[in-house]
Amino acid sequence: MxxxxxxxKEPACLIENDNDGKLRVVRSALGILDQIDQHVVVVSVVGLYRTGKSYLMNKLAGKKKGFALGATIQSKTKGIWMWxxxxxxKRDHTLVLLDTEGLGDVEKGDEKNDNWIFSLAVLLSSTLVYNSTGTIDNxxxxxxxxxxxxxxxxxxxSNQRDGEESSEYLRYFPSFVWTVRDFTLTLEVDGRPITANEYLENALKLRTGHSKKDQAYNLPRSCLRNYFSPRWCFVFERPASGDKMRRMEELTDADLEPAFVEQAKEFCDHVFNEAKTKTLKQGLKVTGRLLGNLAETYVSAIRSGQIPCLDNAVLALAQIENSGAIERARAKYQKGMADWVAFPTETQEELSEVHAVMEKEAVAIFINNSFKDEDQKYQLELMKVVQEEYEKICERNYKESQKACESKIQCIFAPLEEKIRDGSYMTPGGYKEYCNDLKLATSEYRSEGGRGVKAEEVLKEYLGRKASIGEAILSADQSLTEAEQRAEGDIGHHEYALHDLRSKQKGRHLSGRIEPWRSSWLSRRG
Known part of the structure; x- marks a missing residue:
């Protein structure tokens, strides 16, 4: 995929000098690289200033303009520019072109800075192009x-001592291309035609002597042979006459020498087909985002006075990349939970099921973005992070449920609360009425949706608070009922005795009026 x-659309500065003269990485350029998760082929061009480096890079970018060519003896490129x-x-690959500040700029005159620019070009690229003019001579x-x-x-x-393991550089340094501009010689040796590659290798032959002069002669050749492989060479005739050279950005291929156009095409075809994906130790392929972090790691080491180390860079990248992968996975989990969870959930199982799905997706995001997490240290850290996020969501779910339940209770039990306040239940038989109202409200509450995981817990707490009120209503009901019964019993006995006495006194003619009185009394009692 x-x-x-x-x-x-145009190049941007990747590494520049700050006000103190120290190298620094430009944040906006890192932002561009951070968007590239494709593997990258990184081609850097280095060389003395005013040797036509930028023209080659524009050709590789398929553009006439971009990297500043300049038409004077002043160096136009400062620091390292990126396109x-x-x-x-190469399908699913991005070509990253790095044009470096011209080495040996007499105006700048900073040899130390030149060395670091050259070193960074070596460290960041998968193919290093060294551009010069004239011939490859001593x-x-x-x-x-x-x-x-x-x-x-x-x-x-990191524990390497001076002079040790120079062969290690050959394994991890970029391939090397020497481009020779304004080449006027005939490619032949002893009358035999040779290729440009053979021309380079012939120039890199070592002397057999051991004198200081021989050692000085052999040193740059030995370094190129020991540090860079494979090596290629391309020679270019002068592209145009002097007047045209000052207008190179305006010229088309038709305006240039045909031989130069063909040579430039051969060079570009070679880079497109032979330049490899940028790779670190242990075969770790570099993406745009990794390249940005790599640049920042190396420049940070240089700024702090340390020597950039390939091993340390891998460890630093692992820290940066895996920490970033954890954050991307966390963001994926948070967004997934926010999209799929409606607070409060009706059950804890519902929340747990969504969590399981989002956790799986977060792990997939991490694995896709992780870097050299061999002991799964960072993946275990991710699981801890996800669990902490889940606990926060559970806590929020509880609080949302508590809030929803309390709101529903306040609404549904409001009539019951009103009758408690106005004393409606403080009458004989009031307790039974209270229990009926409480039962009906409880049933209505339980039939409501959207209560969440604390539905019964909040109801239990509410009913618990009402227990003492219920007891008070029951006690009042019992007291009022007993008092009424006693009072009504006493009145009934007194009035019945009185009528009975009158009946005896007045004779049997009153006996016919007792039943109507009893009916009236019963009516008043009711």
């Missing part, structure tokens, strides 16, 4: 003294 990439474009040949190789100082600026292992 194709990863995400970007296609920049990211979809790779024209003078040209002496100007490439930066390569002889690479071991002073780059380490493969």
């Amino acid at each position: 194709a990863g995400q990439t970007v296609s920049m 990211c474009v979809p790779h024209p040949e 003078n040209a190789l002496e100007k490439l003294h930066y390569v002889t100082e690479l071991t002073e600026h780059i380490k493969v292992k």
